Amino acid sequence: VNNLYGGTLRHAYVSWNNWLAGQTWSNFIDSTILPEAADIVGPTDGALFSRQTQIRYTRGAFSVSAENPETLTTPYQGGNTIL
DSSP, X not given: OOSOSSOOOOOEEEEEXXXXXXXXXXXXXXXXXXXXXXXXXXXXXXXXXXXXXXXXXXXXXXXXXXXXXXOEEOOTTSSOEEO
């Protein structure tokens, strides 16, 4: 639903040691390619932003997670696409 006047829960997770469980940005998003800017709508062409419910283990640069394999997105022209 668009244009909600109420609150929306976007991120909710618990992080303990190297483990993370809950909903947050997908483990498969390469956040290092994004520019450091306050304007998240700025130059992000081609970047996918996906929040997934997941269980993740991270150690150093290695990270593995169990997530929902499908993501529902809304293309620029409207409609729905499942990736």
